[in-house]
Amino acid sequence: MKPTVNDPQGQTILGGVHQLGFATVRSVRAGKYMEVRLDEEDEGAAAEQIKAICEKLLANPVIEVYRFELEQVSTA
DSSP states (O other): OOOOOOOOHHHHHHHHHHHOOOOOOOOOOOOOOOOOOOOSSSSHHHHHHHHHHHIIIOTTTTTTOOOOOOOOOOOO
Protein backbone atom coordinates (compact mmCIF):
# COMPACT_ATOMS: atom_id res chain seq x y z
CA MET A 1 0.00 0.00 0.00
CA LYS A 2 1.06 3.58 -0.51
CA PRO A 3 2.20 5.26 2.73
CA THR A 4 -0.97 7.39 2.87
CA VAL A 5 -3.29 4.36 2.70
CA ASN A 6 -4.41 2.75 5.96
CA ASP A 7 -3.12 -0.82 6.41
CA PRO A 8 -5.37 -2.68 8.90
CA GLN A 9 -3.53 -5.97 8.37
CA GLY A 10 -0.21 -4.29 9.12
CA GLN A 11 -1.68 -2.69 12.26
CA THR A 12 -2.97 -6.07 13.46
CA ILE A 13 0.44 -7.65 12.89
CA LEU A 14 2.07 -4.75 14.77
CA GLY A 15 -0.22 -5.37 17.74
CA GLY A 16 0.75 -9.05 17.75
CA VAL A 17 4.44 -8.20 17.50
CA HIS A 18 4.13 -5.88 20.50
CA GLN A 19 2.25 -8.58 22.46
CA LEU A 20 5.15 -10.92 21.78
CA GLY A 21 7.45 -8.42 23.48
CA PHE A 22 9.05 -6.76 20.47
CA ALA A 23 8.39 -3.23 21.69
CA THR A 24 10.94 -1.53 19.44
CA VAL A 25 9.03 -2.41 16.23
CA ARG A 26 7.54 0.91 15.14
CA SER A 27 5.43 -0.10 12.15
CA VAL A 28 4.44 -3.00 9.90
CA ARG A 29 3.14 -2.83 6.35
CA ALA A 30 1.66 -6.01 4.88
CA GLY A 31 2.05 -6.76 1.20
CA LYS A 32 2.09 -9.57 -1.30
CA TYR A 33 4.75 -11.40 -3.26
CA MET A 34 4.24 -13.08 -6.61
CA GLU A 35 6.42 -14.93 -9.08
CA VAL A 36 5.63 -14.69 -12.78
CA ARG A 37 7.59 -16.72 -15.30
CA LEU A 38 7.77 -15.63 -18.93
CA ASP A 39 9.08 -17.27 -22.06
CA GLU A 40 10.66 -14.03 -23.28
CA GLU A 41 14.24 -13.65 -24.47
CA ASP A 42 14.33 -9.83 -24.57
CA GLU A 43 14.72 -8.24 -21.13
CA GLY A 44 13.11 -4.96 -22.20
CA ALA A 45 10.07 -6.75 -23.60
CA ALA A 46 9.83 -8.85 -20.43
CA ALA A 47 9.91 -5.71 -18.27
CA GLU A 48 7.18 -4.05 -20.36
CA GLN A 49 4.98 -7.14 -20.12
CA ILE A 50 5.37 -7.41 -16.35
CA LYS A 51 4.71 -3.69 -15.90
CA ALA A 52 1.51 -3.99 -17.92
CA ILE A 53 0.41 -7.08 -15.99
CA CYS A 54 1.01 -5.30 -12.68
CA GLU A 55 -0.88 -2.16 -13.70
CA LYS A 56 -3.79 -3.95 -15.36
CA LEU A 57 -4.28 -6.93 -13.06
CA LEU A 58 -2.00 -7.50 -10.07
CA ALA A 59 -1.87 -4.07 -8.43
CA ASN A 60 -4.18 -1.13 -7.93
CA PRO A 61 -1.84 1.78 -8.75
CA VAL A 62 -4.20 4.23 -7.06
CA ILE A 63 -3.51 2.81 -3.59
CA GLU A 64 -0.66 0.34 -4.06
CA VAL A 65 2.99 0.61 -4.96
CA TYR A 66 4.54 -2.27 -6.86
CA ARG A 67 8.02 -3.21 -7.94
CA PHE A 68 9.46 -6.11 -9.81
CA GLU A 69 12.79 -7.74 -10.45
CA LEU A 70 13.72 -9.67 -13.55
CA GLU A 71 15.81 -12.78 -13.17
CA GLN A 72 16.94 -15.00 -16.01
CA VAL A 73 16.55 -18.67 -15.18
CA SER A 74 17.66 -21.66 -17.17
CA THR A 75 15.09 -24.15 -18.37
CA ALA A 76 17.45 -27.10 -18.01
